[in-house]
Amino acid sequence: MTIRLLIVDDDPLVRAGLTLMLGGAEDIEIVGEGTDGRDVPALVDRLVPDVVLMDIRMPHVDGLTATERLRARPGGPEVVVLTTFHADEQVLRALRAGAAGFVLKDTPPAEILAAVRRVAAGDPVLSPAVTRQLMSHVAAQRPAGDPERNRRAAAAARLAELAEREREVALAVGRGASNAEIAAALYMSLPTVKTHVSRILAKLGLDNRVQIALLVHDAGLSEQEDGI
Known part of the structure; x- marks a missing residue:
């Protein structure tokens, strides 16, 4: 092509x-x-x-x-x-x-x-290292207090719309994992991971996986279940 x-x-x-x-x-x-x-x-x-x-x-x-x-x-x-x-x-x-x-x-x-x-x-x-750097930059620029809690609650509510397996994939994307890394860690085939990513984008109304990573970070979940 x-x-x-x-x-x-x-x-x-x-x-x-x-x-x-x-x-x-x-x-x-x-x-x-x-x-x-x-x-x-x-x-x-x-x-x-x-x-x-x-x-x-x-x-x-x-x-x-x-x-x-x-x-x-x-x-x-x-x-x-x-x-x-x-x-x-x-x-x-x-x-x-x-x-x-x-x-x-x-x-x-x-x-x-x-x-x-x-x-x-x-x-x-974005590489995983750059993704994490951007996430840290976002966190450093946000004021503490109610606006931050509201943002976190709103992001968590959106992620709650996902099925359990989709959520696992979203969290892995939020940590900057590649599709191949997600497939190995979650015991999925590569096409299955791509399908989950596509479904996550459609459900959450996002354009790409970078936005998934930002949403996971907004919800305060980017450091959870870190096995990838």
Whole structure:
């Protein structure tokens, strides 16, 4: 399968570098470039990419707003945000909006290529270590008190909608486990794990497994039943 990729970044040197790095792969087709988030809807309609590699900071419409608008549309492409920070509240906003993950601009070319391929295949870009780092960042930024308790109660209530096996899979996703790791730990086949993840997303109205991880963390369950 050829992956149709749209690159959106206001820096021409970054766009040129990404095009040079990614365009040589046999399974990647750079279908176009954008310079601002305001260009994204028209570009997506015209070029029909599978994945959008989206910068966060752009002059008119930032990548966060563009991601929110794009993921609100049915059948839209997956989005990977580009950032210069490991743990940035803006990255978290993008993930909650439905971005499939993020990569750093100084990430080695081979890893950026692998990230695009993984997202196109339906897997998250975030590694378990990065997922845990983001979870810690969220926790550190939240004030104590009633708002935190309310958030936790609301997240726990949503997870209570899941069947027992689905909940086990959700908790494993929340700890950053891959599908293969979940399958081994819970004695499931890989297709069964993927089916459970799809059902969890549908039941909870989420876009991707990163959002499952955020919800598990909101419920205060990311450190429970840690056997994976």
